[in-house]
Amino acid sequence: MKEGKGFGFLHYGILVSVVLGTIFGYNLFYGDRQLFLxxxxxxxxxxxxxxxxxxxxxxxxxxxxxxxxxxxxxxxxxxxxxxxxxxxxxxxxxxxxxxxxxxxxxxxxxxxxxxxxxxxxxxxxxxxxxxxxxxxxxxxxxxxxxxxxxxxxxxxxxxxxxxxRALYEKFLAKHLDEPNLLDNAELRIPNAVDLWLKKNRDKPALQQQDSSSDAVPGATQGIVEDWAQSVHATAQVNCANCHDSNNWVTREGTNVNHNISIDSCVSCHERQVRSFRQGLHGMRLAVGMPPMRVKDARLPMLEDAQHRSLTCATCHDPHKPDLRQAATEACLGCHSDEHSLNYRNSAHARSWELEISGEAAAGTGVSCASCHMPRTKKGKAVFVEHNQSLTLEPNSKMLRPVCLNCHGLEFASAALADRDLINSNFSYSISSSHPSFALVRKRLLEKKARKQKRQQEKN
Ligand code: HEC
Ligand code: HEC
Ligand code: HEC
Ligand code: HEC
Ligand code: HEC
Ligand code: HEC
Ligand code: HEC
Ligand code: HEC
Ligand code: HEC
Ligand code: HEC
Known part of the structure; x- marks a missing residue:
């Protein structure tokens, strides 16, 4: 019968939809979501x-x-x-x-x-x-x-x-005709440790014998020694402050908690944790995924870093954090695109070496972090912005917090508009001329001429 056949057809249709729907649904929630992109x-x-x-x-x-x-x-x-x-x-x-x-x-x-x-x-x-x-x-x-x-x-x-913020006319006019390199070319210096010491003058630094290492499985003398020389021992942060038995699993353990370093740092470094999660390095943690892995990157990365992932402990050895090591060496432990590799050829890298060796004043060197994790002032505190996407695109966002501490606006704008120069990591100089400034100069001259004319008419 015709009707029966029609009904049968419909029936199969429903069956097929249900089966396909189940497969799609299953994949969307439990299986390969990539299929649905x-x-x-x-x-x-x-x-x-x-x-x-x-x-x-x-x-x-x-x-x-x-x-x-x-x-x-x-x-x-x-x-x-x-x-x-x-x-x-x-x-x-x-x-x-x-x-x-x-x-x-x-x-x-x-x-x-x-x-x-x-x-x-x-x-x-x-x-x-x-x-x-x-x-x-x-x-x-x-x-x-x-x-x-x-x-x-x-x-x-x-x-x-x-x-x-760095492109409107008044701002350009204010920074017109600055020299390429300013006289007092330097960056602020992070001051959290100084502020802490000022507030806690009477608290003595912890020593090796004060450590709560008994509470941490796998503790070694080396770790205790490193810690005793670290800022954390100075600031009275003991093993147990980070190795809280609730969120701590040793690395050798089977049940490693990926968030270990984030979870144990957040109580004292809320600002760094928050900004880290807002940038590309920390964005996976922000949406409840495991930390970003080097092997998922689209940008070129070192072959032998493929197994690494990104948490606080990636750049900071938690037992002896070293901010200078974190600012370039750490980055070059993963990044291997043309721009990153060229950093070592730049005048900036030389300025950073001079700062590290003590031949130049603190604040005069330019590391990877100087540009990508700028030092930011909030009230009396100078802290390090851990959202490395904040100054990236469009790159004019780097002018105010970074370049203008040391360079004139026109020179720096021209540099940031030059893709080859960026690829070389600013390892050669350029003439500083930028179309926006030509426009502003012309308008200011016109304004001046109009004013003079009015003056002449008055006289
Ligand atoms: C970073 C944010 C983001 C994530 C993560 C994301 N999407 Fe989207 N998706 C979007 C946006 C934005 C649109 C465009 C919406 C519009 O046009 O109104 C979109 C559109 C779509 C569309 C409609 C496409 C079209 O042509 O109309 C589908 C289907 C889709 N996404 C599937 C997925 C699936 C499946 C995933 C996870 C595997 C996913 N998306 C993850 C942001 C996202
Ligand atoms: C959907 C409409 C719309 C689009 C598209 C748009 N704008 Fe605007 N834009 C506005 C409005 C509205 C204002 C505010 C005007 C005002 O306050 O007098 C504005 C203001 C501006 C200003 C002055 C900002 C200031 O605060 O001084 C600039 C510069 C500007 N737009 C550039 C652009 C550029 C470049 C594009 C394309 C990339 C663009 N706009 C696209 C609507 C738009
Ligand atoms: C500032 C927080 C912090 C302090 C203080 C701290 N640890 Fe750790 N510790 C960590 C983190 C985070 C890891 C995991 C490192 C990683 O994932 O690579 C770790 C790892 C370890 C490990 C595993 C092996 C290793 O080297 O990775 C041992 C053992 C350990 N810590 C012992 C100690 C002892 C003992 C002290 C005190 C003398 C101490 N820790 C102080 C944060 C801290
Ligand atoms: C119980 C509080 C506490 C915890 C937990 C803690 N820190 Fe600290 N940390 C401090 C204090 C206090 C200072 C000194 C003042 C400042 O820099 O904020 C400091 C300083 C630092 C510095 C700067 C070092 C320098 O040379 O200036 C780094 C880097 C750091 N901590 C990383 C971490 C990481 C990574 C974790 C988590 C694994 C962590 N801290 C957990 C309290 C803590
Ligand atoms: C989980 C956090 C998160 C969500 C949700 C998210 N974004 Fe993003 N988005 C980021 C981060 C981090 C970057 C910077 C990546 C980088 O450094 O290149 C970014 C980059 C961008 C960019 C610049 C692309 C580029 O080339 O750098 C645009 C535009 C953008 N997001 C728009 C959106 C829109 C629109 C939505 C909503 C549909 C959205 N984002 C949702 C975190 C997020
Ligand atoms: C990609 C590498 C990197 C990661 C990941 C990273 N940091 Fe940092 N951090 C740095 C660098 C570089 C500096 C110092 C920059 C400078 O001196 O210009 C710094 C400085 C700091 C300081 C001292 C200066 C300040 O901001 O007051 C603290 C505290 C700190 N980081 C905590 C953390 C915590 C907590 C996490 C995890 C959310 C983290 N960092 C993740 C690279 C990193
Ligand atoms: C453990 C490896 C690792 C370390 C260490 C590391 N990064 Fe990254 N970085 C990554 C990965 C992975 C991405 C994401 C790349 C992608 O998705 O293609 C990234 C992305 C970035 C981006 C965004 C690029 C873009 O186009 O959106 C910048 C900028 C960056 N890192 C700078 C730094 C700086 C500066 C340091 C040192 C302070 C550093 N990184 C340390 C692995 C690392
Ligand atoms: C003088 C400032 C400066 C220094 C120093 C610097 N960068 Fe960059 N970096 C930039 C600018 C500007 C861009 C381009 C942003 C844009 O326009 O897309 C960039 C882009 C990047 C990107 C994205 C590359 C891509 O192809 O998308 C990565 C990753 C990066 N830098 C890492 C590093 C590392 C690692 C170091 C140190 C070895 C470093 N940078 C030193 C200014 C700097
Ligand atoms: C009318 C078009 C338009 C709309 C609507 C728009 N954007 Fe954009 N967006 C742009 C353009 C154009 C750029 C390229 C960079 C620039 O010119 O600032 C951009 C760049 C970005 C960037 C990367 C650079 C930056 O300045 O941070 C982010 C992130 C972003 N948009 C997020 C958003 C979000 C979130 C929304 C919704 C609240 C949004 N955009 C709405 C046009 C738009
Ligand atoms: C802490 C100060 C400082 C900061 C911040 C800084 N620079 Fe420089 N820059 C220097 C010094 C010092 C030189 C070397 C000048 C010389 O030797 O004449 C230099 C040189 C340069 C050169 C010429 C390189 C050469 O070989 O002659 C360019 C281009 C440049 N910087 C661009 C930038 C840009 C773009 C930014 C911001 C993203 C920036 N710089 C941030 C201090 C800084």
Missing amino acids: PGKTTHGHHQVEMQCSACHVESFESSEPMQQACMNCHGESLDKARDTHPKKKFTDPRNADLLANLDATKCATCHVEHSPEITGEFGVTMPEDFCFYCHQEIGQERESHQDYSFDSCSDAGCHNYHDN
Whole structure:
């Protein structure tokens, strides 16, 4: 019978869907999630791609909760950047018409994922000239911009979409005609230990015989000696402060807790732990995954580092932390791209060697960490920013916290706009001329001429 057949067909259809659905569902939650990725995930996010729920909070359709996921990781730094195009600018009714073509209140309008064929630099999935949608009139409003095309707005560090802290006109005018190298070229020095000692003047440093090493399985005399000479013994941090029996498993143990170092550091170094989790090195821990492994990297890494992973103890030997070792040697224990390997040929590396050998003053050397983990002032404290993505892209974000301590703005801007120079890790010099400054110079001259003219007319 026709009807029966039809029904049978439907029945098979349901059966097939159920079976396929179960296989998909199983894979999505327990099996190979990679199968469901519509395409390659971006450079910035591939390390967390297997944790779909890091972004797809509730479902794969709705983008509202996803917006919150983006803000969880990026909100703080966009706020700090005084985002030039924040959501609130577009909820202002006067700007409502601008959203007709492009919903700028949603991150995913411009940053779609898993679509490498349309993804450009900085994870942007808009055509390069998209600024046109809202700034059509700029050529009429500003004579200086008449001849620019809309795909050149972000060229050579002229404008960013979110972060223009080092690019606005007044700032450029203030830093016009600075020398390439400033007279007092130096960086701040982290001062947590000094602040601690000041507050705890009367507390004597712990000695070998004070150690609580009995409580730690596998303790050796070598470890006790290292510890006794470390900042931690000075600051009265004993073995048991980190080797709390609740979260501690020895490395030889079968049940190694990956978060051991993070868990045991966070009670005293909350700031470093928080910023570490916000950057690429720590982003997996931020979404509840095991620490990042070198073998998952897309960037070139040393062959013999493939087994290593990233926690606090990767750069800091917990028993004798050495900040100088952490600042370059540690990095070069993993990174082996062209830029990283060229560091040793640079004037900066020479300045760092002079600082370490004591021939130059503390603060005058430039290590990998000087640029990627800048020293940041908060009140009286100078601490080390552990989010190594914060100054990375667009790289004009490195100007204020790093380069401008030592170089003039135009020289440093020109250097950061030069890809070959970056690949060489700044190991040769360049002429400092940058298009934004030419523009500002022209405008200032015009302004001066207008003023003179007015003066003449008055006289
Ligand atoms: C870093 C954040 C992030 C992670 C992690 C992530 N996605 Fe996505 N995904 C996105 C964004 C953003 C979009 C685009 C949404 C839009 O267009 O509104 C998207 C879109 C999708 C789409 C729809 C594609 C389309 O063409 O419409 C699917 C399916 C998807 N993701 C699957 C996954 C799966 C499966 C995982 C885990 C294995 C995953 N995603 C992990 C951010 C992420
Ligand atoms: C109208 C398009 C647009 C929207 C909407 C948008 N962005 Fe962007 N975003 C860009 C462009 C363009 C860049 C490239 C760098 C630049 O010009 O600042 C960028 C760069 C970035 C970067 C890397 C560089 C940086 O400045 O930190 C992050 C992170 C980022 N966007 C996050 C977000 C988040 C989170 C949202 C949602 C709150 C969002 N973006 C909404 C256009 C957009
Ligand atoms: C688990 C935290 C996390 C979540 C969730 C997350 N991001 Fe990111 N994102 C990062 C980190 C860390 C980087 C920096 C990677 C680097 O250093 O290259 C990054 C990089 C970016 C970039 C710049 C890409 C580049 O080339 O460096 C953009 C744009 C961006 N994210 C937008 C988004 C948007 C939009 C969402 C929401 C769909 C989102 N992010 C969700 C952590 C996150
Ligand atoms: C969806 C609309 C929209 C898009 C797309 C857009 N802008 Fe804007 N932009 C605005 C609005 C609104 C303002 C605020 C104007 C104001 O406050 O007078 C603004 C302000 C600015 C400012 C001045 C910021 C300040 O605070 O001084 C710059 C520079 C700028 N945009 C550059 C860009 C660039 C470059 C692009 C493309 C990468 C872009 N915009 C894309 C809407 C947009
Ligand atoms: C600042 C926190 C901290 C202090 C203080 C500390 N440890 Fe550790 N210890 C760690 C961490 C983190 C590891 C794991 C290192 C790793 O994963 O590579 C570790 C590892 C160990 C191990 C395993 C073997 C090894 O070398 O990795 C032993 C044994 C040990 N510590 C003993 C001690 C003794 C004894 C003291 C006191 C004299 C002490 N620790 C003080 C954090 C600390
Ligand atoms: C009980 C508190 C406590 C714990 C737990 C602790 N530290 Fe410390 N640590 C301190 C104090 C106090 C100082 C000195 C002041 C400062 O730098 O904050 C210090 C200093 C440091 C320094 C700077 C060394 C220098 O030469 O200036 C590093 C690096 C460090 N700790 C790493 C770690 C790591 C990694 C862990 C976890 C494995 C950890 N600490 C756990 C209290 C602690
Ligand atoms: C990628 C390497 C790296 C990792 C991983 C790392 N650090 Fe650091 N850390 C450094 C470097 C480099 C410095 C010193 C930089 C300088 O002096 O310019 C430093 C400085 C410090 C200091 C002393 C200066 C300050 O900020 O007050 C503390 C404390 C510290 N780190 C704790 C931690 C903790 C806790 C973790 C784990 C969340 C961690 N670090 C992970 C490289 C690292
Ligand atoms: C244990 C190995 C290891 C050590 C040590 C290490 N890194 Fe990394 N680093 C990585 C891995 C893995 C990534 C992610 C690469 C990827 O996903 O392709 C990364 C990413 C980065 C990035 C982001 C690159 C980008 O394009 O988004 C920077 C910058 C960086 N590291 C700088 C440093 C600096 C500076 C140090 C020393 C203070 C350091 N790293 C120490 C393994 C390491
Ligand atoms: C004078 C500042 C400076 C110094 C010193 C420096 N870097 Fe960089 N680094 C940069 C800039 C600028 C970029 C490019 C950011 C961009 O535009 O994408 C970069 C990019 C990177 C990247 C990403 C490379 C890629 O292909 O995506 C890694 C990894 C990195 N640096 C690691 C290191 C390591 C490791 C050292 C020390 C051996 C170091 N850097 C020294 C400024 C510096
Ligand atoms: C602590 C100070 C300091 C910081 C921070 C610093 N530099 Fe330098 N830089 C120097 C010194 C010193 C030299 C050597 C100057 C000389 O020999 O004439 C130098 C040289 C250079 C050179 C020329 C190299 C050569 O071989 O002549 C470039 C390009 C450069 N720096 C770019 C940068 C950029 C871009 C930044 C920020 C990402 C930066 N520097 C951060 C101190 C610094």
